[in-house]
Amino acid sequence: MAGLKIKKGDHVVVLTGKDKGKRGEVLKVLPAEDRAVVQGVAQVRRHQRQTASQEGGIITKEARSIFPISRLRTPRTGNPRRVGYKFLKDGRKVRFAKRSGEVIDG
Numbered sequence: 001m002a003g004l005k006i007k008k009g010d011h012v013v014v015l016t017g018k019d020k021g022k023r024g025e026v027l028k029v030l031p032a033e034d035r036a037v038v039q040g041v042a043q044v045r046r047h048q049r050q051t052a053s054q055e056g057g058i059i060t061k062e063a064r065s066i067f068p069i070s071r072l073r074t075p076r077t078g079n080p081r082r083v084g085y086k087f088l089k090d091g092r093k094v095r096f097a098k099r100s101g102e103v104i105d106g
Helices: none
Strands: 011-013 023-030 035-038 043-048 057-062 071-073 083-087 093-097
Antiparallel strands (some): 011 071
């Protein structure tokens, strides 16, 4: 299993499955399963019992995605790109878009 190159807060594009083409923000990364929870993608409806702090009823929430990790969107263009790692001259390890060479992490 390859190391994941996305983090919580990244904006991604889904490449496969019923939600193909949808864009969203990563809410949670599950590296052991090579999956992620993406806002607005793979939504499920659940029946929720009423508690003292929450209202009961049918709620909609994001489920763990059933497809492999999506491609990261580059900040400048917003297009999905493959991601790699490289070290800058000051010694920092950053992610970059392989096609354009654009640094993703500031």
